[in-house]
Amino acid sequence: MRILLCNSNSPPSLTLLSPTPLQKPPPFLPNAAVWAKKTLITALTGALSLTLLVSSPAPSFSRDSTSFQPTQPPQFSNPLPDRCTEEEQQQEQEEDKVELKPEFVTNEEIVQEAWQIVNDSFLDTRRHRWSPQSWLQKREDILGTSIQTRSKAHELIKRMLASLGDPYTRFLSPAEFSKMARYDMTGIGINIREVSDDIGGVKLKVQGLILDGPAHTAGVKQGDEVLAVNGENVRGKSAFEVSSLLQGPNETFVTIKVRHGNCGPTESLQVQRQLVARTPVFYRLEQVSNGPTSAGYMRLKEFNALARKDLFIAMKRLQDMGASFFILDLRDNLGGLVEAGIEIAKLFLEEGETIIYTVGRDPQYQKTIVADTAPMVTAPVIVLVNNKTASASEIVASALHDNCRAVLVGERTFGKGLIQSVFELRDGSGVVVTVGKYVTPNHLDINGNGIEPDYRNFPAWNDVAQHLLQCNLLRQG
Secondary structure, X not given: OEEEEOEOOOOOOOXXXXXXXXXXXXXXXXXXXXXXXXXXXOOOOOOOOOOOOOOOOOOHHHHHHOOOOOOOOOEEOOOOOOOOOHHHHHHHHHHHOOOOOHHHOOHHHHHHHHHHHHHHHOOOOOOOOOOHHHHHHHHHHHHOOOOOOHHHHHHHHHHHHHOOOOOOOEEEOHHHHHHHHHHOOOOOOEEXXXXXXXXXXXXXXXXXXOOOOHHHHHOOOOOOEEEEEOOEEOOOOOHHHHHHHHOOOOOOEEEEEEEOOOOOOEEEEEEEOOOOOOOOEEEEEEEOOOOOOEEEEEEEOOEOOOHHHHHHHHHHHHHHOOEEEEEXXXXXXXXXXXXXXXXXXXXXXXXXXXXXXEEOOOHHHOEEEEOOOOOOOOOOEEEEEOOOOOOHHHHHHHHHHHXXXXXXXXXXXXXXXXXXXXXXOOOOOXXXXXXXXXXXXXXXXXXXXOXXXXXXXXXXXXXXXXXXXXXXXXXXX
8 A cells, every 4th residue: 555645743643645656566576466456545535524613523414425325236247348468468367366465475575675665766855865876785784684573574674764864754563554544535445546548548547455445355456447436437537536436424335337457347346435534624603803704714633535525515614604704724733645735725726826846756746736626715714824734734825825815824834845655565564755845836845944924913804805915916917
């Protein structure tokens, strides 16, 4: 499994981010297919579960977002015409025979696997502390010794990662890694990625899945193409849209139609949703003193699988209740899924406005990310920040601030502008590796610097409106 992380805590604490492409398997592993099948990157969004700040939880909100319809039992359809050569079909069949059994993975292979992940992906942000030559020497030194036990292998991995001098690159025990389930964006334990096909189109592939998770148990396989969800053809839809279609109340069922591999038959599978995340959103409507207007207050505790959907519902309800301003409270929010932060920023930004720039060793991390839809709200926004506002929170805060959609109120933010990816190793443990960094729309390197607020104390709403007006005038020249 692999998950993209954006989290401010030093070594401990687990908070993650967005989907990223599947990496090539290590060349020296005995079976590359095994390593590839262990990679999962969490996408974003989970089923709705909204709790009011001023009242008890309202379970009915979950049913508002997804109307569950009974699904048919799993069934096979006729195989489609092969799109692979006979040799490719045989290779797929051989890979399908591979079982990921942790007890058959040697201690040396676990250490090699962790070494290769760093070798392929690690971004050194401390300047010249890491080099391919020194890292190769590290591998030779470590594997030159006998590794008698699994605990010894884990200890060697910890020491190997510590030598990088990066507090965010670290080892996760199997117990720690299992906690990552709350960042599953689909509710069925898969990650979907858009992949170009041979005829210039795009197909949706299962890039990763949680072993023994709902989808894996039902028969979904690594590399399957997603064709339909609950009978709805997903051709032309984005990975994010399909992840949203898969969401629903906990323990309900969804039918997913897949084509196994590139050449295999299609199959409709009934999968039971299993949600681990809890809503991070709390909201209320507040009357503005000395005025007839009301402000919608929204507190976001973390960017988990439910963040975007629950915040969307909160904003919609507050609008319907008459909110003419919004307060987004990101204080003490240490981060979370990068994709969740990006999608939340889109709720406020005009189409085409820049959300963030990302950079990294791998071209997949060298991107300009922009809003691709119209904003949900255009009312003035205040974003509350403090010295524990970090990572994905800083993505949202800077995107709204730099595009003149919000003023920042409070303290300078933490200053964590790095992106981590979480990789599962073949014995159920994992490694968190720094793979990229981000820069704000105004080209500010947040890492180690943070973002300075516009106001230390809560301003008058007239001052907020005037500040945003001046900001937009400056942008327009």
